[in-house]
Amino acid sequence: MEHELVKEGDQVVFHREGWSRVFQIRKKRQVYLDKTKLDVDALIGQPYGSTFEVDRGKLVKVEAAAAKQLAIGETSSDPGMDNRNLLDLDSNQRMSKEDIMKMKDEGATGQKIIEELIENSETFKMKTEFSQAKYLKKKKKKHIPVFTVMRPTPRLVMDIFSKDPAKICYLRGDSLSQLLSYSNVMYGSRVGVVDTCQGLVLACLLQRIGDAGKIVQLIPNSTNAVCRQVMDYLGFPKFLDNVYSFPLDELSLLNDETHNLSPGSETCGNTETTSVCETSAAAEQLEETTSDTERSEGHGQGSLISNGNNGAATQNSEEAMDNTETLDSEMPGEIVDADKTDTEVKVGEKRLLGPNRERQRQQREERQREAGEIMKEKLDSLVLACKYNPTPILMQMLTFLHPSSSVVVYCQHLEPLVECYTRVKENHAGLQLKLSETWYREYQILPQRTHPKINMSGTGGYLFTFITSQRSSD
Amino acid sequence: MSFDSSKHIVDYGDTVLLYIGYDNMLPVVIEEGKTHQTKFGAVKHDELVGKQFGTRFQCPRGWIYILRPTPELWTLSLPHRTQILYTTDISMVVFQLDLKPGSIVAEAGTGSGSLSHAILRTIAPTGHLHTFEFHKERSEKARQEFHQHGHAECVTVTHRDVCGDGFQLDHIVDAVFLDLPKPWECITSAKKAIKKQGGRLCSFSPCIEQVQRTCEELSAQNFTDIVTMECLARHFNLQYAKLQNVSFEPNKTCLETKASEVETESEPPVKKSSVISSNKDKVGDSDVHQFTSAVPAINMPGHTGFLTFATLTYH
Numbered sequence: 001m002e003h004e005l006v007k008e009g010d011q012v013v014f015h016r017e018g019w020s021r022v023f024q025i026r027k028k029r030q031v032y033l034d035k036t037k038l039d040v041d042a043l044i045g046q047p048y049g050s051t052f053e054v055d056r057g058k059l060v061k062v063e064a065a066a067a068k069q070l071a072i073g074e075t076s077s078d079p080g081m082d083n084r085n086l087l088d089l090d091s092n093q094r095m096s097k098e099d100i101m102k103m104k105d106e107g108a109t110g111q112k113i114i115e116e117l118i119e120n121s122e123t124f125k126m127k128t129e130f131s132q133a134k135y136l137k138k139k140k141k142k143h144i145p146v147f148t149v150m151r152p153t154p155r156l157v158m159d160i161f162s163k164d165p166a167k168i169c170y171l172r173g174d175s176l177s178q179l180l181s182y183s184n185v186m187y188g189s190r191v192g193v194v195d196t197c198q199g200l201v202l203a204c205l206l207q208r209i210g211d212a213g214k215i216v217q218l219i220p221n222s223t224n225a226v227c228r229q230v231m232d233y234l235g236f237p238k239f240l241d242n243v244y245s246f247p248l249d250e251l252s253l254l255n256d257e258t259h260n261l262s263p264g265s266e267t268c269g270n271t272e273t274t275s276v277c278e279t280s281a282a283a284e285q286l287e288e289t290t291s292d293t294e295r296s297e298g299h300g301q302g303s304l305i306s307n308g309n310n311g312a313a314t315q316n317s318e319e320a321m322d323n324t325e326t327l328d329s330e331m332p333g334e335i336v337d338a339d340k341t342d343t344e345v346k347v348g349e350k351r352l353l354g355p356n357r358e359r360q361r362q363q364r365e366e367r368q369r370e371a372g373e374i375m376k377e378k379l380d381s382l383v384l385a386c387k388y389n390p391t392p393i394l395m396q397m398l399t400f401l402h403p404s405s406s407v408v409v410y411c412q413h414l415e416p417l418v419e420c421y422t423r424v425k426e427n428h429a430g431l432q433l434k435l436s437e438t439w440y441r442e443y444q445i446l447p448q449r450t451h452p453k454i455n456m457s458g459t460g461g462y463l464f465t466f467i468t469s470q471r472s473s474d
Numbered sequence: 475m476s477f478d479s480s481k482h483i484v485d486y487g488d489t490v491l492l493y494i495g496y497d498n499m500l501p502v503v504i505e506e507g508k509t510h511q512t513k514f515g516a517v518k519h520d521e522l523v524g525k526q527f528g529t530r531f532q533c534p535r536g537w538i539y540i541l542r543p544t545p546e547l548w549t550l551s552l553p554h555r556t557q558i559l560y561t562t563d564i565s566m567v568v569f570q571l572d573l574k575p576g577s578i579v580a581e582a583g584t585g586s587g588s589l590s591h592a593i594l595r596t597i598a599p600t601g602h603l604h605t606f607e608f609h610k611e612r613s614e615k616a617r618q619e620f621h622q623h624g625h626a627e628c629v630t631v632t633h634r635d636v637c638g639d640g641f642q643l644d645h646i647v648d649a650v651f652l653d654l655p656k657p658w659e660c661i662t663s664a665k666k667a668i669k670k671q672g673g674r675l676c677s678f679s680p681c682i683e684q685v686q687r688t689c690e691e692l693s694a695q696n697f698t699d700i701v702t703m704e705c706l707a708r709h710f711n712l713q714y715a716k717l718q719n720v721s722f723e724p725n726k727t728c729l730e731t732k733a734s735e736v737e738t739e740s741e742p743p744v745k746k747s748s749v750i751s752s753n754k755d756k757v758g759d760s761d762v763h764q765f766t767s768a769v770p771a772i773n774m775p776g777h778t779g780f781l782t783f784a785t786l787t788y789h
Contacts, residue, residue, distance in 0.1 A: 003788070004671050017699060049672045049787030148698070148787065153572040174562070174705045177569030181561055184544040186595045187575045189479050208596060210575040380479040402482055403528020404542045414710070418768050421712055431493055431539055432547070435710040435768060438562060443702040443780065445689040450682060467547070469539055470529045 003047035006149060011235045012043065013150040013157070020159035022152055022233040034145055043149060054145040056107055062146060080126040087123075094120040110144035130449060154204045157233050161198075168197040169387060170412045172460025174438045180204055182434075182465040183381045184406035188212040192379045192397060194219075194248075196386040199228030201410075205383065206236060206243065214242045216371045216379070218397070220388070222247040222364075244371035251396050254372050375400045385410040391419045398429050401468045409464040417464040430466035437462045477543055477595065477623050484525050484540060489622055491547055492517060493539040499551040501543065503622065514538055543623070545591040555612050558588035559653070559678065562707040563778055568596050570783045571649040571674045575600055580643055580667050581651045582606040582636040582660065584616045589651065594625045602628055604643060608635035636660055643667035652677040657684065658691040665695055665786060672787040680779040688782055697784035704780055710768040717763045 006012060006025060014021045014033065023031050029040050033054060042059045043052075051062045095117055103113055117139060118124050127135065140146075150156055158176065161168045171179075179201065185191055187210040195201040195217060202217055209215065219226050226245065379400055384390050390409045401407065407430065411417050417435055424430045438460055442453045476489040484490055484504060492500040494512055502510055508519040515534030522531065527542040541547060546561050559567070567589060573579065577597045584590060584607035593603055607613035613633040620629045634642075637656055640663035650664040650673070657677040664675055675697065677688050685702055692700050 015699075017701075047788070051787075150787075155570055155572055173569060174566055177565035178562065178707075180569065181565040181592060182546055184479060184546070184595070186479060187598055187600075207574045210600075403526055404482075404540075405479075405528070406544060414768055418712060418766055422766065425712075431541070432496065435712070436707045437710075439706045439708055441704050443685075443704070445685055445700070445702050445782075447686075447690070450686060467541060467544075468528060470526070 003049075004151070006043045006046050006048065008044055011152050011233055012040075013152045014147045015150045015156055015159070016147045018159060018162060020156045020162075022157060022160060024232075033147075036145070046149065048149060048151050051146060051148045053110075054147075055109060079129040079132055082128060083126075083131070085126055089122075092122045093117065094122075110140070113143050114139045152234050154200070154207065154234070157200070157203075157230055160233070161200075168200050169385060169410070170459065170461050171197055171200065171385060171410065172438070172440060172457055174440045175410060175460040175463060176201070176204065178438065178463055179383065179385065179408050179410050180208065182406060182408045182463070183383045185209060185213075185381050185383075189380045190214045190216075190374060190378075192216050192218060192375065192382045192400065194384045194386045194388065194393060196227075196388070197230075199226070199230040201383060201385045202228060202243070203230040203234045203236065206231070206240070207234065209242070211242065214244070214374055216244045216246050216374055218248050218251075218393070219245050220247065221249040222368070244367055244374065246368060246371040246375065248393060248396070250368075254375060255396075255399060378402045378405075380405055382407045383410075384408070387412075390416050391423055394420055395423055395427075398427075398468065398471075403468050403470045405468045407466050407468060410461055411464075412459075412461045414462050417462050420464050424466060427471065429468060429471055431469045433464070433466045435462065435464050477545070477548075477591070477625075479542070481542065482526055484522050484527065486519075486523060489543055490522065490527070491541040491543050491551055493541050497550055499541065499547060501548070501551050501553075512538060545595050548591050549588045552586055552588060554586055555609075555615060556585040558586045560588070560707075560778065561592075562705050563678065563781060564589050564592045566703070566705055566781055567651060567676050567678070568592055570781070571651065571676055573597055573601075573649060577601045577649060578604075578647045578669075579649045579651065580604045580606070580641050580647045580664070582641070582654055583608060584613060584631060585653065586612075587616045587619055589653075590616070590620070590629070591623070591625075593651075594620070594628055598625070598628050602630070604630050604632065604641070604647065606632050606634050606636045606641065608633070608637075636663065641667040645670050647673060649674045650676070655684075658687040661688070661691045661695050661697075665697075668786050670788060672785065675784045675786065677782045678779045679782070680777070682780065685780045685782055692782070692784045697786050699785040700782065701784075702780050702782045704777075706775065706778070708770050708774060710770055713767050713769050715765055715767045715769075719761050719763055721761075 008025055008027060010025050011022055012025050014023065021031075021033065023029070023040060025040055025043055027041055027044075031038050031040055036054055036057055038054065038057060038059060040059075046061065052059045053062050054060075100113060100117075103116065108116075114136070124132065124135065154176070155173065158168075158173055165171070183191070183205070185205050185208045187208070189209050190213060191205055191209065193202055193205055193215060202215065205215060217226060380402065382394075382397055382401055382405070384393060385408075386393075390411055394407070394409060409417060409420050414435075414437075421433055421435050424433060440460060441456045444451055444453055481488075486504050486506055488504050490502055490504060492502055492510070492512060494500065494514070500510070500512065502517075502519070504519045504522060506520065510517045510519065512533060514536035517531070517533060517538070522540055525531065525540055527540060529540055531538050531540055543551075545564075549558065549561055549564065552558070571577075571579070573593065573596045575597060578601055579593055579597060581590060581593065581603060582605070584605040590603060590605055597603065605616070607616060610633050613631050617631040620626060620631065637654055637659050640660070641650075642663075644666065646669065647667045648669060650667055652660055652664065652675070654660060654677075657679060661675075668675070675692070677685075679685050679688065689700055689702065
């Protein structure tokens with residue numbers, strides 16, 4: 001088969017340069033795109049890579065040649081020499097905003113509106129060829145919404161957050177790419193991860209370990225629901241055998257076991273641990289971390305949104321739902337609006353859960369016990385990309401890593417990583433310590449007009465990476 | 475399978491890295507009866523066998539560590555046969571080309587295999603890398619290395635000048651990577667290599683003129699989403715810095731005004747706190763402002779190359 005076709009149930013990316021949205025294709029589903037309501041039915045059976053224009057609430061397929069024409073601004077034959085005669089006047093454009101709205105209401109196409117705008121522009125003809133091209137490109141972007149339908153990949157999914165990078169802790173593509181490299185995660189890897197980036201990091205790692213590896217997602221405590229929204233986007237099923245969660249407030253229990261009890265002991269299945277972790281100083285540190293977390297989450301970054309994505313999260317969804325709803329309302333409206341149907345489905349699930357709670361609790365305990373076993377057999381890589389203070393988590397987790405394992409700590413701030421660095425160095429816990437950030441710039445490449453893009457990102461966060469070594473105490 | 479992260483014990487035939495110091499690692503293939511000279515003295519291979527990766531090893535004149543190679547460490551220690559790509563660019567290439575286990579990739583040229591190792595880690599065990607190199611000895615050396623590192627199944631090394639003779643691949647790859655002097659001459663052949671479902675392309679060029687011509691050709695050949703970028707890693711060193719405080723009270727003994735004093739260290743290691751407290755005693759707490767500072771390198775590489783990415787889709 002030469003072309004992959006869009007099927008019902010697929011997660012699909014609507015993509016144009018630097019911008020993406022992901023929707024699940026369901027019959028009769030309506031989505032909002034640039035404030036226009038759309039039926040996505042029309043996409044079913046279309047090949048991936050097709051380009052569509054939104055024309056008065058309908059999706060119209062754009063043929064390859066036409067799409068190219070739309071992308072490149074064709075210019076009139078007789079452009080001006082330079083801008084010496086151009087005056088900055090409101091009267092340059094005779095069309096008013098109301099005129100444009102009226103045309104739209106009357107059902108004019110975007111192409112027609114642009115033609116009218118040029119016709120009614122005093123200055124267009126005097127502009128230089130390059131200036132005309134720029135004007136056309138700008139107007140086309142505004143009046144002719146065109147996008148290409150793609151299969152989701154981490155690269156495309158990242159663009160969803162370009163307007164709201166706080167949701168993914170300001171992680172930029174280049175930082176994420178290095179995080180993935182330095183973690184040395186490959187097919188079959190056993191990875192520990194802390195992710196408050198909507199599951200973006202988790203999903204990327206999951207893609208790289210394939211069906212053979214195992215991921216333990218570390219969460220602050222067992223009543224916390226985790227957001228794994230990006231896993232949905234990338235088309236991963238709600239429940240995956242090789243993804244576990246383990247609450248950080250029960251780590252000390254595992255540690256005690258490793259030191260005092262024979263390996264393979266069954267006692268770690270116990271989840272009623274609140275009293276246990278208060279015993280060690282380390283646990284206190286972790287509690288500090290947790291309260292920090294709660295504070296920062298109070299700011300409505302929406303990190304606690306429960307999607308009920310796996311066994312553990314589903315159980316918690318009932319407890320978490322109370323938190324979730326308030327947080328949801330604080331989220332920037334865009335995605336929430338579009339996914340309203342999802343929310344309704346979730347509420348339905350919640351009602352179903354009631355009678356099965358006991359069985360699910362047991363299931364969760366069993367999964368958590370397995371996660372504990374994986375960690376006791378030690379992990380190959382550790383990745384932290386979260387809003388929590390990383391140092392206490394990192395220092396606790398070092399016991400669960402083989403020597404010569406790869407560790408990556410991402411943080412939006414530099415200072416916490418300075419602390420991580422200092423602690424790892426003091427404890428002689430690692431080699432090849434690197435603390436870095438990335439300078440990233442894009443370029444406009446056009447004949448006679450090549451230069452760096454006018455705007456660039458000022459920060460993509462910081463990375464601290466190292467390789468674990470045999471500790472002197474070992 | 476030296477690069478496999480599930481391997482923990484050193485065995486004969488493994489490629490290991492002898493970690494001498496920061497950014498200083500020696501790649502060694504473990505052979506029976508062999509000895510290796512390091513600046514800390516001789517290392518007998520037989521003594522390394524059976525040791526766990528990551529362990530400290532006593533040499534006659536100091537410690538070294540035995541590390542399992544990763545593509546990133548390999549990039550820092552590999553024998554240079556050409557100019558190589560480094561991890562900042564490599565990471566971007568692997569991410570932007572949407573690579574994952576199972577991806578099929580074409581690469582030209584192979585060079586010293588720095589990028590190839592990162593690609594192979596990501597696409598193994600079900601993916602495949604078709605890599606092309608116009609220098610005969612280099613392509614043979616690369617083939618040997620891939621075998622040595624357990625990648626034999628996943629890679630095909632071909633000695634060919636792609637610029638003249640093309641990839642000769644018929645719509646089988648998900649992604650193409652070009653690191654060639656005239657990438658624009660290979661776009662037609664690259665397009666033919668990419669699957670009918672579409673795929674991604676990357677071209678790495680140091681000069682903007684190369685980028686200009688490549689982008690024109692990509693556009694002419696109906697590639698879309700053409701994005702050119704540059705990324706550079708800025709590394710920080712950790713330093714304890716001290717700044718003299720100035721007194722605002724009149725008639726106080728005027729302290730010698732020293733320029734800001736910084737204790738620079740080689741591996742950015744952090745000095746023991748005792749060092750600081752002894753300094754504190756001398757001058758008194760309030761007179762000196764002390765802090766740990768993350769200091770960017772004074773000199774850093776300012777340019778590696780422009781990365782141009784593009785998408786090919788068929789409608």
